[in-house]
Amino acid sequence: MEYCLTADFHTHTRYSHGKGTIEQNVLMALQKGLKKIAITDHGFNHFGFGMGISDIDRMRREIDGLRKKYRDIEILFGVEANLTSLDGDIDIPEEYINAFDIILMGFHKAVVPFSAKDGWQLFAKNMLYPILPLHDKERVRHDNTMAMVFAMERYPIHTITHPGAKIDIDTAILARNARKHNVFLEINSYHGFMTVDYVRTAMKQGACFVINSDAHRPEQVGEVSKGIMIAREAGLPPDRIANSKDFSQ
Numbered sequence: 403m404e405y406c407l408t409a410d411f412h413t414h415t416r417y418s419h420g421k422g423t424i425e426q427n428v429l430m431a432l433q434k435g436l437k438k439i440a441i442t443d444h445g446f447n448h449f450g451f452g453m454g455i456s457d458i459d460r461m462r463r464e465i466d467g468l469r470k471k472y473r474d475i476e477i478l479f480g481v482e483a484n485l486t487s488l489d490g491d492i493d494i495p496e497e498y499i500n501a502f503d504i505i506l507m508g509f510h511k512a513v514v515p516f517s518a519k520d521g522w523q524l525f526a527k528n529m530l531y532p533i534l535p536l537h538d539k540e541r542v543r544h545d546n547t548m549a550m551v552f553a554m555e556r557y558p559i560h561t562i563t564h565p566g567a568k569i570d571i572d573t574a575i576l577a578r579n580a581r582k583h584n585v586f587l588e589i590n591s592y593h594g595f596m597t598v599d600y601v602r603t604a605m606k607q608g609a610c611f612v613i614n615s616d617a618h619r620p621e622q623v624g625e626v627s628k629g630i631m632i633a634r635e636a637g638l639p640p641d642r643i644a645n646s647k648d649f650s651q
């Protein structure tokens with residue numbers, strides 16, 4: 403199977419915990435021959451290194467400037483939002499949703515919950531997950547999955563990042579709903595998620611995918627060999643991958 407990827411929709415910069423600047427990521431994307439790059443730093447509630455609301459204007463201005471400077475590549479201003487409650491809340495307040503060109507959403511542990519209830523239900527229970535009895539594990543897995551589904555229903559999410567990493571999820575249910583809401587599931591080259599088995603399960607439900615670098619350093623932008631290996635092993639057709647030149651939906 404031949405994969406030709408033309409975009410990287412998931413890259414970090416110094417605005418969260420990446421090591422490089424927006425411009426360095428853009429330059430690397432150009433060097434790798436990409437036509438599109440998204441700058442997607444962590445959402446506002448990420449503990450210690452989420453981007454600040456005050457960064458929005460600065461980043462937008464910086465990206466506008468780079469768009470004029472580098473005309474061979476499309477630069478998207480995005481965010482990797484955090485899931486923050488079982489009701490599918492994310493850490494981007496309603497009034498800032500339209501500030502972004504692209505919204506990715508994933509589960510991360512190091513997030514400040516909106517309330518003590520969210521802290522217990524979503525974060526503490528997932529932390530305790532390995533030692534929970536089977537019945538409780540099933541409940542947590544169900545709640546996690548539905549939280550992701552509610553978020554897809556409530557927000558214009560482009561991609562669920564690294565599904566299955568850091569949190570147990572029913573991949574088939576997630577994939578069915580992702581398809582329904584035109585949300586892509588990410589094969590993440592940094593974490594090595596989704597795994598081959600997850601991709602196969604999600605494929606059967608008709609989901610579409612995106613293979614991203616999740617670069618935390620400029621030199622990692624466009625570095626998706628691990629993701630391609632997973633896609634190839636799962637037998638994923640290139641026309642089901644949003645950032646492939648063969649994508650057709």
Ligand SMILES: [Zn+2]
Binds near residue numbers: 508510563564
């Ligand atoms: Zn992430």
Ligand SMILES: [Zn+2]
Binds near residue numbers: 412414482563616
């Ligand atoms: Zn990331």
